[in-house]
Amino acid sequence: MEEIYATIIIISIILLILCIGIVFAIVNYKVKQRIYLEEKKTMQEDFENQLMKSQIEVQEITFDELGKELHDNVGQLLSSTKMLLGVTQRSLAEIPETLNLAEETLGKAINELRALTKSLDKEWLERFDLITNLEAEINRINVAKATHINFTHCGKLPIDTQKQIILFRITQEALQNAIKHADAASISINITMTSNSISLKIYDDGMGFEMQSANTGLGIRNMKHRTALLGGTICWDISATGSRVNIQLPIEDNDHEN
Amino acid sequence: MIKLQYFYYFLMVACFVNSLFYLNIKRIKILALLLLISIITETIVEVYMSKGLNYYKFYHIFNILEYSLITLSLIEGINLKPVKKLMLYSIPVFVNGALLISLTVQGWEQMPSMSNSIEGLLIITWCIIALWCIEPNDDRSIFQQPNFWFIMAFFIYFICTLPFNGIFNYLITVKAHYNKTKALFSLINSVSNYLLYIFLLIGFSLCRWKKSTPQ
Numbered sequence: 398m399e400e401i402y403a404t405i406i407i408i409s410i411i412l413l414i415l416c417i418g419i420v421f422a423i424v425n426y427k428v429k430q431r432i433y434l435e436e437k438k439t440m441q442e443d444f445e446n447q448l449m450k451s452q453i454e455v456q457e458i459t460f461d462e463l464g465k466e467l468h469d470n471v472g473q474l475l476s477s478t479k480m481l482l483g484v485t486q487r488s489l490a491e492i493p494e495t496l497n498l499a500e501e502t503l504g505k506a507i508n509e510l511r512a513l514t515k516s517l518d519k520e521w522l523e524r525f526d527l528i529t530n531l532e533a534e535i536n537r538i539n540v541a542k543a544t545h546i547n548f549t550h551c552g553k554l555p556i557d558t559q560k561q562i563i564l565f566r567i568t569q570e571a572l573q574n575a576i577k578h579a580d581a582a583s584i585s586i587n588i589t590m591t592s593n594s595i596s597l598k599i600y601d602d603g604m605g606f607e608m609q610s611a612n613t614g615l616g617i618r619n620m621k622h623r624t625a626l627l628g629g630t631i632c633w634d635i636s637a638t639g640s641r642v643n644i645q646l647p648i649e650d651n652d653h654e655n
Numbered sequence: 656m657i658k659l660q661y662f663y664y665f666l667m668v669a670c671f672v673n674s675l676f677y678l679n680i681k682r683i684k685i686l687a688l689l690l691l692i693s694i695i696t697e698t699i700v701e702v703y704m705s706k707g708l709n710y711y712k713f714y715h716i717f718n719i720l721e722y723s724l725i726t727l728s729l730i731e732g733i734n735l736k737p738v739k740k741l742m743l744y745s746i747p748v749f750v751n752g753a754l755l756i757s758l759t760v761q762g763w764e765q766m767p768s769m770s771n772s773i774e775g776l777l778i779i780t781w782c783i784i785a786l787w788c789i790e791p792n793d794d795r796s797i798f799q800q801p802n803f804w805f806i807m808a809f810f811i812y813f814i815c816t817l818p819f820n821g822i823f824n825y826l827i828t829v830k831a832h833y834n835k836t837k838a839l840f841s842l843i844n845s846v847s848n849y850l851l852y853i854f855l856l857i858g859f860s861l862c863r864w865k866k867s868t869p870q
Contacts, residue, residue: 408818422786423797430791
């Protein structure tokens with residue numbers, strides 16, 4: 398009987414050790430899996446950032462090219478049309494009111510086009526900071542008088558030019574959503590800053606818009622990607638009486654050096 | 656009455672059929688070969704048994720092939736080079752040792768032979784190392800990894816059979832225990848085989864599931 402008990406005890410101890418071994422193997426797997434998933438996440442984020450950077454670079458080049466094309470081709474055509482209108486005016490004894498109106502409208506169109514080409518020109522963006530660019534953009538929209546934009550800010554932002562361009566494009570997209578899709582009459586842009594973060598809030602009195610629709614979906618996704626690229630967060634509060642976009646960006650140590 | 660082992664023959668064939676779907680995976684290709692050899696061996700043994708002839712020599716040869724193939728399949732999941740080398744070198748050493756035991760020490764007519772116990776000890780060791788070396792490649796738990804079940808199949812099988820294989824030849828010599836020993840050996844062998852093939856089938860099912868739900 399004693400031999401049987403001894404055998405049972407020995408087998409039990411061996412089984413217990415094996416069970417502990419299996420448990421340790423499972424724990425070891427869990428630890429390896431956590432490390433693997435963290436590495437995978439980091440790699441995925443790096444990849445997305447690289448992809449987004451490339452997309453933005455391509456987009457900026459396209460904007461730049463588009464701006465140049467508008468300036469050189471359409472701008473020249475409009476200028477020569479204005480010149481021809483001037484010649485016609487001078488040759489007429491009595492200038493019709495409609496011709497004056499046409500020349501005035503054409504002048505406005507040329508000015509709008511200049512402002513637009515400026516906002517698309519990357520070199521111009523690199524020379525000026527976000528605040529200056531935004532002010533120019535807001536002036537361009539306010540001149541049309543369809544929408545009024547009120548802009549308050551805290552001065553020059555301590556982030557590099559590349560980041561300012563990205564933030565500018567996010568703001569442009571938000572303004573486009575408010576004007577085109579929410580049909581807003583009044584927009585408010587407010588930039589505030591603390592020692593370690595920048596807050597950009599855009600309010601409008603429009604009727605809101607569908608975030609997942611085909612018209613706005615891509616723009617919203619771009620805004621999210623661009624904000625993520627800056628390491629920040631973006632959120633929307635959309636209602637039938639107005640929308641609110643809240644962007645929070647961190648200020649990193651190397652940003653202060655700029 | 657149909658013998659209990661006939662059911663696990665069915666499971667063995669099911670495992671072999673399942674393995675044929677994943678022959679692109681080296682580990683499963685080796686398992687398929689092992690299962691095919693098992694089916695052939697069991698068929699020959701059944702024929703010999705029905706004629707009342709001694710069939711142990713087939714198991715002696717099967718043990719050598721079984722150890723080699725299980726070790727080769729376990730090597731596939733191990734990422735430690737020295738261990739891999741050790742496992743690889745253990746195959747010719749075991750083959751020679753087992754042949755030596757069968758030819759000189761115990762002969763072909765005694766079963767289970769000493770080489771069964773050596774095989775069991777070595778495979779249990781390799782299984783523990785292989786369990787530690789399972790590398791996660793998605794966020795699925797270890798229980799959803801086919802490799803875990805393939806390793807556990809051999810691990811549990813040899814854990815169950817090793818202690819009894821070791822003392823069987825002694826117990827069988829005690830006349831008072833002869834019948835009980837034979838019955839117990841048959842029972843342990845059947846249960847171990849059931850567990851082995853059920854675990855292998857779980858592994859193959861997970862292969863199919865992983866293939867249909869990639870991450």
